[in-house]
Amino acid sequence: MTIDIAAKAKALVDTVLAEPANDHDIDLVQRQLGRYPRGMVAVGARCVCGRPLAVITRPVLPGGIPFPTTCYLTGPEAVKAASHVEAAGVMQQYNDMLASDEELKAAYEQAHNLYLAFRHELAGRLGDSEEHIEGTSAGGMPVRVKCLHALLAQSLVMGPGANPIGDLVLERVKDEFEPTVCRCTLDD
Numbered sequence: 001m002t003i004d005i006a007a008k009a010k011a012l013v014d015t016v017l018a019e020p021a022n023d024h025d026i027d028l029v030q031r032q033l034g035r036y037p038r039g040m041v042a043v044g045a046r047c048v049c050g051r052p053l054a055v056i057t058r059p060v061l062p063g064g065i066p067f068p069t070t071c072y073l074t075g076p077e078a079v080k081a082a083s084h085v086e087a088a089g090v091m092q093q094y095n096d097m098l099a100s101d102e103e104l105k106a107a108y109e110q111a112h113n114l115y116l117a118f119r120h121e122l123a124g125r126l127g128d129s130e131e132h133i134e135g136t137s138a139g140g141m142p143v144r145v146k147c148l149h150a151l152l153a154q155s156l157v158m159g160p161g162a163n164p165i166g167d168l169v170l171e172r173v174k175d176e177f178e179p180t181v182c183r184c185t186l187d188d
Protein backbone atom coordinates (compact mmCIF):
# COMPACT_ATOMS: atom_id res chain seq x y z
CA MET A 1 0.00 0.00 0.00
CA THR A 2 2.82 2.39 0.89
CA ILE A 3 4.52 1.64 -2.40
CA ASP A 4 1.26 2.23 -4.27
CA ILE A 5 0.89 5.64 -2.69
CA ALA A 6 4.48 6.62 -3.45
CA ALA A 7 4.10 5.48 -7.05
CA LYS A 8 0.81 7.30 -7.45
CA ALA A 9 2.30 10.47 -5.93
CA LYS A 10 5.26 10.28 -8.29
CA ALA A 11 3.00 9.85 -11.32
CA LEU A 12 0.86 12.80 -10.24
CA VAL A 13 3.91 15.03 -9.78
CA ASP A 14 5.23 13.93 -13.18
CA THR A 15 1.95 15.02 -14.75
CA VAL A 16 1.87 18.34 -12.90
CA LEU A 17 5.48 19.26 -13.65
CA ALA A 18 5.17 18.27 -17.31
CA GLU A 19 3.35 21.56 -17.82
CA PRO A 20 4.72 24.24 -15.48
CA ALA A 21 2.70 27.39 -14.86
CA ASN A 22 3.05 29.94 -17.65
CA ASP A 23 2.42 33.68 -17.53
CA HIS A 24 -1.13 33.31 -18.84
CA ASP A 25 -2.03 30.77 -16.13
CA ILE A 26 -0.49 32.96 -13.44
CA ASP A 27 -2.40 35.99 -14.72
CA LEU A 28 -5.70 34.07 -14.73
CA VAL A 29 -5.13 32.76 -11.20
CA GLN A 30 -4.14 36.21 -10.00
CA ARG A 31 -7.49 37.51 -11.21
CA GLN A 32 -9.36 34.52 -9.75
CA LEU A 33 -7.83 35.06 -6.31
CA GLY A 34 -7.45 38.82 -6.42
CA ARG A 35 -3.79 38.44 -5.43
CA TYR A 36 -0.58 37.17 -6.96
CA PRO A 37 -0.32 33.37 -6.52
CA ARG A 38 3.08 33.14 -4.85
CA GLY A 39 4.89 29.84 -5.24
CA MET A 40 2.49 28.59 -7.91
CA VAL A 41 4.21 25.72 -9.69
CA ALA A 42 1.52 24.55 -12.08
CA VAL A 43 -2.19 24.32 -12.72
CA GLY A 44 -3.31 21.08 -11.09
CA ALA A 45 -6.83 20.97 -12.51
CA ARG A 46 -8.61 22.86 -15.24
CA CYS A 47 -12.18 23.52 -16.27
CA VAL A 48 -13.12 21.90 -19.57
CA CYS A 49 -12.55 25.38 -21.06
CA GLY A 50 -8.93 25.35 -19.88
CA ARG A 51 -9.18 27.90 -17.10
CA PRO A 52 -7.53 26.88 -13.81
CA LEU A 53 -9.65 25.29 -11.09
CA ALA A 54 -6.89 24.38 -8.64
CA VAL A 55 -3.19 25.15 -8.54
CA ILE A 56 -0.14 23.38 -7.17
CA THR A 57 1.85 25.54 -4.78
CA ARG A 58 5.39 24.71 -3.73
CA PRO A 59 6.06 23.63 -0.13
CA VAL A 60 8.19 26.70 0.59
CA LEU A 61 7.07 30.07 -0.78
CA PRO A 62 9.56 32.69 -1.93
CA GLY A 63 10.87 34.31 1.24
CA GLY A 64 11.08 30.95 3.00
CA ILE A 65 7.45 30.72 4.15
CA PRO A 66 6.27 27.12 4.67
CA PHE A 67 3.03 26.42 2.79
CA PRO A 68 1.14 23.18 3.48
CA THR A 69 -1.87 23.67 1.17
CA THR A 70 -0.20 22.19 -1.89
CA CYS A 71 -3.48 21.77 -3.81
CA TYR A 72 -5.26 25.13 -3.69
CA LEU A 73 -8.74 25.80 -5.07
CA THR A 74 -8.84 28.88 -7.31
CA GLY A 75 -11.82 28.55 -9.68
CA PRO A 76 -14.38 31.12 -8.44
CA GLU A 77 -17.36 28.88 -9.23
CA ALA A 78 -15.73 25.95 -7.42
CA VAL A 79 -14.82 28.14 -4.44
CA LYS A 80 -18.38 29.43 -4.24
CA ALA A 81 -19.86 25.94 -4.49
CA ALA A 82 -17.65 24.66 -1.64
CA SER A 83 -18.60 27.69 0.46
CA HIS A 84 -22.30 26.96 -0.09
CA VAL A 85 -21.84 23.40 1.17
CA GLU A 86 -19.96 24.66 4.22
CA ALA A 87 -22.65 27.26 4.91
CA ALA A 88 -25.31 24.54 4.74
CA GLY A 89 -23.69 22.87 7.75
CA VAL A 90 -22.68 19.76 5.84
CA MET A 91 -19.21 19.59 7.41
CA GLN A 92 -20.78 18.31 10.62
CA GLN A 93 -22.46 15.52 8.64
CA TYR A 94 -19.14 14.58 7.10
CA ASN A 95 -17.47 14.56 10.51
CA ASP A 96 -20.26 12.35 11.86
CA MET A 97 -19.83 9.99 8.89
CA LEU A 98 -16.07 9.82 9.55
CA ALA A 99 -16.75 8.95 13.18
CA SER A 100 -19.15 6.12 12.36
CA ASP A 101 -17.91 4.67 9.06
CA GLU A 102 -14.64 2.74 9.36
CA GLU A 103 -14.23 2.37 5.60
CA LEU A 104 -14.64 6.08 5.02
CA LYS A 105 -12.26 6.82 7.87
CA ALA A 106 -9.61 4.57 6.35
CA ALA A 107 -10.08 6.11 2.89
CA TYR A 108 -9.75 9.58 4.39
CA GLU A 109 -6.49 8.59 6.07
CA GLN A 110 -5.27 7.32 2.73
CA ALA A 111 -6.16 10.68 1.19
CA HIS A 112 -4.00 12.35 3.86
CA ASN A 113 -1.13 9.95 3.13
CA LEU A 114 -1.41 10.56 -0.61
CA TYR A 115 -1.41 14.32 -0.02
CA LEU A 116 1.79 14.04 2.03
CA ALA A 117 3.41 11.69 -0.49
CA PHE A 118 2.56 14.06 -3.32
CA ARG A 119 4.08 17.00 -1.48
CA HIS A 120 7.13 14.98 -0.47
CA GLU A 121 7.75 14.08 -4.11
CA LEU A 122 7.20 17.69 -5.18
CA ALA A 123 9.50 19.01 -2.44
CA GLY A 124 12.21 16.61 -3.59
CA ARG A 125 11.97 17.74 -7.20
CA LEU A 126 11.97 21.44 -6.29
CA GLY A 127 14.56 21.21 -3.54
CA ASP A 128 12.11 22.58 -0.96
CA SER A 129 12.34 21.73 2.74
CA GLU A 130 9.31 20.18 4.45
CA GLU A 131 10.77 20.86 7.86
CA HIS A 132 7.91 23.06 9.11
CA ILE A 133 4.99 21.27 7.45
CA GLU A 134 5.93 17.64 7.89
CA GLY A 135 2.83 15.55 8.65
CA THR A 136 0.51 18.47 7.94
CA SER A 137 -1.80 18.04 4.97
CA ALA A 138 -4.91 20.15 4.48
CA GLY A 139 -8.62 20.51 5.10
CA GLY A 140 -8.50 18.91 8.54
CA MET A 141 -7.08 15.58 7.38
CA PRO A 142 -6.52 12.91 8.55
CA VAL A 143 -9.26 12.84 11.20
CA ARG A 144 -11.44 15.94 10.81
CA VAL A 145 -13.21 17.83 8.03
CA LYS A 146 -12.39 21.51 8.41
CA CYS A 147 -12.14 23.02 4.92
CA LEU A 148 -14.08 21.67 1.97
CA HIS A 149 -12.18 23.92 -0.44
CA ALA A 150 -8.93 22.10 0.31
CA LEU A 151 -10.55 18.66 0.03
CA LEU A 152 -12.29 19.55 -3.21
CA ALA A 153 -8.99 20.83 -4.58
CA GLN A 154 -7.34 17.49 -3.85
CA SER A 155 -10.16 15.63 -5.62
CA LEU A 156 -9.88 17.86 -8.67
CA VAL A 157 -6.08 17.56 -8.85
CA MET A 158 -5.76 13.86 -8.08
CA GLY A 159 -8.98 12.50 -9.57
CA PRO A 160 -11.86 10.36 -8.30
CA GLY A 161 -10.99 8.05 -5.41
CA ALA A 162 -8.13 10.17 -4.08
CA ASN A 163 -10.21 11.92 -1.41
CA PRO A 164 -13.59 10.46 -0.39
CA ILE A 165 -14.89 13.67 1.21
CA GLY A 166 -13.74 15.78 -1.74
CA ASP A 167 -15.58 13.33 -3.99
CA LEU A 168 -18.75 13.74 -1.90
CA VAL A 169 -18.47 17.51 -2.19
CA LEU A 170 -18.02 17.29 -5.96
CA GLU A 171 -21.06 15.02 -6.28
CA ARG A 172 -23.11 17.34 -4.10
CA VAL A 173 -22.32 20.54 -5.99
CA LYS A 174 -22.55 19.26 -9.54
CA ASP A 175 -25.60 21.39 -10.39
CA GLU A 176 -23.52 24.41 -9.45
CA PHE A 177 -19.99 23.35 -10.34
CA GLU A 178 -18.33 20.49 -12.17
CA PRO A 179 -15.09 20.47 -14.14
CA THR A 180 -16.69 19.03 -17.27
CA VAL A 181 -19.24 21.85 -17.57
CA CYS A 182 -17.88 25.34 -18.11
CA ARG A 183 -19.69 27.94 -16.06
CA CYS A 184 -16.69 30.29 -15.93
CA THR A 185 -17.39 34.00 -15.94
CA LEU A 186 -13.78 35.23 -15.88
CA ASP A 187 -12.60 36.90 -19.10
CA ASP A 188 -9.42 35.67 -20.76
Ligand SMILES: [Zn+2]
Pocket residue numbers: 047048049050051181182183184
Ligand atom coordinates in the same frame (compact mmCIF):
# COMPACT_ATOMS: atom_id res chain seq x y z
ZN1 LIG B 1 -14.63 27.11 -17.87
